[in-house]
Amino acid sequence: MTMNLYAAQNPASSKVAARALDVHYGEKQALFAVDLDIRAGEVTALIGPSGCGKSTFLRCINRMNDMVDGARVSGSLTLDGSDIYDRNVDVVQLRARVGMVFQKPNPFPKSIYDNVAYGPRIHGLARDQAELDEIVMNSLEKAGLLGEVEDRLQESGTGLSGGQQQRLCIARAIAVAPEVILMDEPCSALDPIATAKVEELIDELRENFTIVIVTHSMQQAARVSQRTAFFHLGKLIEVGDTEQIFTNPQQPLTQGYITGRFG
Amino acid sequence: MTEMAQTTAAATRTAETVAARLGRRYAAERRFRALGLASILMSVAFLAILLGTIVQKGWTGFMQTQIALEVSFDPQVIDPDGGRDPLTLDTADYADLVRNAMAARLAPDADRNARRDLSSMVSTMAADQLRRMVTGNPALIGTKATVWLLASDKLDMVSKGQAPRQPGAVGNVLNDRQLAWLGALEEAGQTRKTFNTTFFTAGDSRAPEQAGIWGAVVGSFFSLAITLLVSFPLGVATAVYLEEFAPTNRWTDLIEVNINNLAAVPSVVFGLLGLAVFLNVFHLPRSSPVAGGLVLALICLPTIIIAGRAALKAVPPSIRQAAAGLGASPLQIVSHHVLPLAMPGMLTGTILGMARALGETAPLLMIGMVAFIVDIPKSPLDPSAVLPVQIYLWAGSSERAFVEKTSAAIMVLLLFLVSMNMVAIILRKKFERRW
Numbered sequence: 001m002t003m004n005l006y007a008a009q010n011p012a013s014s015k016v017a018a019r020a021l022d023v024h025y026g027e028k029q030a031l032f033a034v035d036l037d038i039r040a041g042e043v044t045a046l047i048g049p050s051g052c053g054k055s056t057f058l059r060c061i062n063r064m065n066d067m068v069d070g071a072r073v074s075g076s077l078t079l080d081g082s083d084i085y086d087r088n089v090d091v092v093q094l095r096a097r098v099g100m101v102f103q104k105p106n107p108f109p110k111s112i113y114d115n116v117a118y119g120p121r122i123h124g125l126a127r128d129q130a131e132l133d134e135i136v137m138n139s140l141e142k143a144g145l146l147g148e149v150e151d152r153l154q155e156s157g158t159g160l161s162g163g164q165q166q167r168l169c170i171a172r173a174i175a176v177a178p179e180v181i182l183m184d185e186p187c188s189a190l191d192p193i194a195t196a197k198v199e200e201l202i203d204e205l206r207e208n209f210t211i212v213i214v215t216h217s218m219q220q221a222a223r224v225s226q227r228t229a230f231f232h233l234g235k236l237i238e239v240g241d242t243e244q245i246f247t248n249p250q251q252p253l254t255q256g257y258i259t260g261r262f263g
Numbered sequence: 264m265t266e267m268a269q270t271t272a273a274a275t276r277t278a279e280t281v282a283a284r285l286g287r288r289y290a291a292e293r294r295f296r297a298l299g300l301a302s303i304l305m306s307v308a309f310l311a312i313l314l315g316t317i318v319q320k321g322w323t324g325f326m327q328t329q330i331a332l333e334v335s336f337d338p339q340v341i342d343p344d345g346g347r348d349p350l351t352l353d354t355a356d357y358a359d360l361v362r363n364a365m366a367a368r369l370a371p372d373a374d375r376n377a378r379r380d381l382s383s384m385v386s387t388m389a390a391d392q393l394r395r396m397v398t399g400n401p402a403l404i405g406t407k408a409t410v411w412l413l414a415s416d417k418l419d420m421v422s423k424g425q426a427p428r429q430p431g432a433v434g435n436v437l438n439d440r441q442l443a444w445l446g447a448l449e450e451a452g453q454t455r456k457t458f459n460t461t462f463f464t465a466g467d468s469r470a471p472e473q474a475g476i477w478g479a480v481v482g483s484f485f486s487l488a489i490t491l492l493v494s495f496p497l498g499v500a501t502a503v504y505l506e507e508f509a510p511t512n513r514w515t516d517l518i519e520v521n522i523n524n525l526a527a528v529p530s531v532v533f534g535l536l537g538l539a540v541f542l543n544v545f546h547l548p549r550s551s552p553v554a555g556g557l558v559l560a561l562i563c564l565p566t567i568i569i570a571g572r573a574a575l576k577a578v579p580p581s582i583r584q585a586a587a588g589l590g591a592s593p594l595q596i597v598s599h600h601v602l603p604l605a606m607p608g609m610l611t612g613t614i615l616g617m618a619r620a621l622g623e624t625a626p627l628l629m630i631g632m633v634a635f636i637v638d639i640p641k642s643p644l645d646p647s648a649v650l651p652v653q654i655y656l657w658a659g660s661s662e663r664a665f666v667e668k669t670s671a672a673i674m675v676l677l678l679f680l681v682s683m684n685m686v687a688i689i690l691r692k693k694f695e696r697r698w
Binding site: 107 | 510579581582583588589590595599600604
């Protein structure tokens with residue numbers, strides 16, 4: 001099976017590539033020998049039942065797992081061919097290249113403007129105030145939020161609705177101009193209308209960013225992604241074009257999951 | 264059909280049983296509420312008794328009795344040579360002027376004993392009062408003027424009704440002759456009660472009518488300033504390091520347990536530590552706010568650390584993750600986001616710690632702050648008293664007039680404590696955030 005996967009993936013065009021990736025949390029192993037390529041300029045959806053390791057895989061890519069006590073990563077995980085877990089890699093630099101949007105909207109309790117400006121400020125991306133203003137406006141525009149908040153940029157980001165908060169978080173992530181954006185169930189705390197807006201946004205962002213999205217909703221995976229990877233009990237079971245995974249899964253486990261027999 | 268009947272019967276039984284127990288359940292609830300209400304009422308009653316006693320005993324401490332006397336600024340006593348030399352004017356025997364004025368008013372033919380009785384009705388401060396008048400305006404010499412002079416503590420007590428007035432009564436502080444004189448003065452409208460500014464501007468004194476809390480207030484202020492300067496940065500840094508940076512292992516667990524234990528160590532033990540370390544090893548000045556403040560800082564530290572860690576824990580992890588996800592370094596996460604959000608909680612803990620430090624007595628006794636200090640401290644290195652120790656000292660004094668001073672000082676201390684706690688509550692309310 002592993003060999004098949006290798007054959008199906010083309011390392012040359014992959015932005016992120018995992019080979020034999022193992023993750024342990026203390027005694028417990030969360031990921032088993034995962035081989036997965038994330039292609040540039042595409043939306044890759046990670047699906048699978050709760051506790052299958054899809055979020056763990058996502059959090060390996062920007063090393064958010066470093067913040068978890070007892071987390072150990074072995075195997076190889078590369079971004080543009082260079083090892084993410086190399087000793088010389090600076091986590092700060094890595095996270096400037098790999099942005100993240102979380103499950104629950106988590107704007108800083110600061111103004112909308114400061115929320116978006118925070119990333120560029122700490123990385124020194126703007127030379128002056130005008131440039132910073134431009135970055136903030138652009139990011140809000142790209143996140144489809146500018147029209148709604150243009151006249152209240154100095155109000156607190158926590159005062160927005162849930163869907164607006166999540167788009168603010170996306171604006172905040174793209175303000176740093178990362179190459180990859182990781183999304184950890186970005187719509188699970190949103191109502192259907194807000195979800196539709198965020199999904200639309202994800203589709204637009206695909207032009208400029210490589211996106212990896214973890215989702216519990218198979219409909220969402222089908223709607224927004226080009227490729228889908230199915231995880232089960234810490235193992236990558238199957239990866240392929242989204243259409244193929246949902247219409248013609250190769251593995252019985254995948255078929256069982258997408259037809260709702262377990263999950 | 265039978266099945267259905269059975270189900271109906273079971274349901275009826277359930278309803279009956281529940282109904283039967285309902286009364287008992289409500290009764291239990293009523294009992295519980297009544298007990299809770301009773302305990303609250305009891306605590307309120309105790310608090311009212313405590314405050315009532317203090318206020319009732321102490322409010323007269325904010326008043327003082329004065330006597331109006333026609334003082335003759337006799338050149339023979341003040342400046343026999345007529346040179347108006349400032350030194351002569353400054354060192355003249357003004358007490359004699361007071362005695363003369365009293366004698367002239369009450370007993371023109373007084374003998375030595377009578378003159379002594381007369382002068383003990385007026386505070387020794389009266390002489391200082393006249394000295395200030397004369398040195399400020401030498402033209403007064405040779406004239407006569409009616410001056411309100413500070414009464415002695417004994418006269419003050421009788422005048423305020425805190426010592427018996429009847430001649431021959433048990434516990435008299437004035438003798439029969441003095442009581443008669445006082446009666447004469449009062450009848451002529453030559454006594455009055457005014458606001459006791461001395462109490463708020465003077466340092467400690469052996470004479471109750473001249474004793475004030477200002478020295479202790481300044482001492483407390485210096486001590487608390489030192490405490491704040493030392494314990495706040497140390498406490499915050501410790502809390503941040505332990506909560507945000509330190510790895511979880513046996514050592515940090517041990518440190519945490521010890522900090523929690525330190526919070527429960529009797530404060531007198533910290534006093535002994537301060538005596539051993541700050542006085543005997545570092546040779547800081549004994550009885551000084553700097554030594555006291557350092558000891559109080561040790562006492563405050565565990566409180567501040569524990570409150571600080573709780574405040575840091577209360578900052579949702581999502582904020583940390585959001586910042587980390589944008590590439591903020593651990594220090595940036597803490598300084599830009601976590602610490603500002605935790606600061607109100609930390610400040611609340613600090614103010615509560617400070618309030619505790621303000622009321623501490625025992626550890627300060629250990630480092631010699633129990634000394635009798637008259638001067639107002641000018642720097643944290645000067646010997647000084649602090650409010651609670653001042654209260655302790657006055658409570659142990661034998662003069663009856665110190666009883667009201669003690670209660671008055673307690674009121675001032677309580678006022679400080681209440682206002683500090685108010686600030687803590689206001690801070691908490693003001694900066695409370697919704698996530």
